Amino acid sequence: MQIYKRKLLYFLISIVVLSLIAIYFHISWRLSQVDAGICPAEGRVLSDDELRKAMLRSLVLTDVKAANKRLRETDRGWQVGIGPDITTEELKRIAKESLNNEKSFEGNFSIEIVAPEKDSFDVSLVPEKFTLFTYFDYKDELAAIFFSESAEKIKESNWLLKSFDIGFLDRYSGFGNHYYGLYRVFISKDCCDNRTYYRESEVYRKDSVDAYLWTLKNIDKQKMRGKDIIAVSNCGDVLTRKGERGMGPRLNITKWIRWGYSNN
Numbered sequence: 001m002q003i004y005k006r007k008l009l010y011f012l013i014s015i016v017v018l019s020l021i022a023i024y025f026h027i028s029w030r031l032s033q034v035d036a037g038i039c040p041a042e043g044r045v046l047s048d049d050e051l052r053k054a055m056l057r058s059l060v061l062t063d064v065k066a067a068n069k070r071l072r073e074t075d076r077g078w079q080v081g082i083g084p085d086i087t088t089e090e091l092k093r094i095a096k097e098s099l100n101n102e103k104s105f106e107g108n109f110s111i112e113i114v115a116p117e118k119d120s121f122d123v124s125l126v127p128e129k130f131t132l133f134t135y136f137d138y139k140d141e142l143a144a145i146f147f148s149e150s151a152e153k154i155k156e157s158n159w160l161l162k163s164f165d166i167g168f169l170d171r172y173s174g175f176g177n178h179y180y181g182l183y184r185v186f187i188s189k190d191c192c193d194n195r196t197y198y199r200e201s202e203v204y205r206k207d208s209v210d211a212y213l214w215t216l217k218n219i220d221k222q223k224m225r226g227k228d229i230i231a232v233s234n235c236g237d238v239l240t241r242k243g244e245r246g247m248g249p250r251l252n253i254t255k256w257i258r259w260g261y262s263n264n
Contacts, residue, residue, distance in 0.1 A: 027172070034174050039235040046236065048153065053128065054236020055180055056148050060114070061123045062238055062254050063134050067115035079137055081111035085129035085149055088185065088223050092216055098192035099212050100205060105143070105193035109133065135189055139197035139207070142186045150183040154229060164257050166231065174233035181227030184256075187215040228256050 037045045046054065060082070067078045086094070086109075098108040106113065111133055114121050128148075135143035166176040188211035196204040231239035241255040 030172060034171060034176065034234060037177055037234050039233075040174070041235050046234065051178060051232065051234075051236050052151060052153070052180070055178075055230075055232045055238060056128075056130075056151060057123045057126055058232075058236055058238045059146065059230075059254060060126055060132060062240055062252065063132070064115040064121065064123070066253055067134075068117060071116035078116065079113055079133070079135050080115035081106060081109075081113045081133040082126060083109045083111045083131040083133055085127075085147070086131050087147070087149075088183065088219055091145065091185070091187070092219055095187065095191050095212060095215050100208055102194045103192075104195065105135075105189055108192045139190060139195075139199065141189045143189045145185050145187060147183045150227060151180050152227075154179040154181050164231075170231075170239060174235055174237070175231050175239055177234060178232040179229055179257075180232055181229050183223065184228045185219050185222045187218065188212075191215045230254060231257055 033040065039046050060080070063080045067080045070078050094108055101108070105111070109131075130148050132146040132148070133143055135141055170176070190207050190211035191214075192212075199207065233239070239255045239257070240252040242252065
C-alpha cells in the first residue's frame with residue numbers, strides 16, 4: 001500500500017512538473033511572438049496601415065461596448081457618435097455657427113449615434129477618416145472628441161514612453177511594441193445644442209454663450225498641449241482599464257497612458 005501511495009505521489013509530482021515546464025515554454029514562445037510583432041489572430045505582422053486602421057476601429061468599439069453596458073446597468077445615457085472628419089479649426093467654426101441656431105448637438109456636427117444599442121452596428125464600416133464623439137446626454141456636460149486623421153505612430157525612442165511599463169498580462173496579450181498619439185479635446189456640449197434641459201430661455205442662452213467661450217479657449221489650450229498616447233497591441237487592440245468606481249458599472253475604457261507629447 002505504501003509503495004502504491006509513493007508511486008501515485010511521484011506520478012502527481014511528475015504531472016505538476018511537466019505542466020509547469022509546458023507552461024514555461026508556452027509563455028516563452030508567446031512572448032517571443034509578441035516581441036517579433038506577430039498578431040496571433042493573423043499569424044503575421046500587420047502592416048503600419050493595417051495596424052492603424054485596426055487601432056481606430058478598436059477605439060470606437062471600446063466606447064460602444066462601454067456605452068451599451070452602461071445602458072444595461074444604469075439609466076444614464078452615454079452617447080457614442082461618429083461624425084465627418086474635421087480639424088480643430090473646423091470644430092471652432094461649427095461651434096460658432098451653432099450658437100443658438102436651434103439645431104441639436106448631433107445635427108450641428110452631423111453625428112450618427114452608434115451607441116447605445118445601435119441596431120446592426122458594424123465597426124468594420126467605420127470610415128477611414130472620422131471624428132469620434134462621446135458624451136452624456138445632459139446639461140453642463142463635456143463632450144470628448146477624437147480626430148482619427150491626427151492618429152500617428154510614436155517613435156519608440158520617445159522619452160515619454162520610457163517611464164511607462166507594460167504589465168506581464170498586457171505584454172502576454174500583445175502589448176508593448178506599438179503606441180499611437182491622437183488629438184483629444186473636450187468641449188462644453190451646451191455650446192452647440194438646442195436642448196434646454198428644462199432651463200428658462202434666458203438662462204439657456206447665457207449658458208450657451210458661456211459654454212461657447214469656454215469651448216474656444218479649451219480647444220486652443222488642448223491643441224497646444226499636444227497629442228495623447230495610447231498603447232496598441234500587435235493586432236491593433238487598444239489597451240483598456242477599468243473605469244473609476246462610483247455611479248454606474250465599472251466599464252472597460254481606453255487607457256490613456258500619457259497626455260500631451262510631440263513626436264520629435
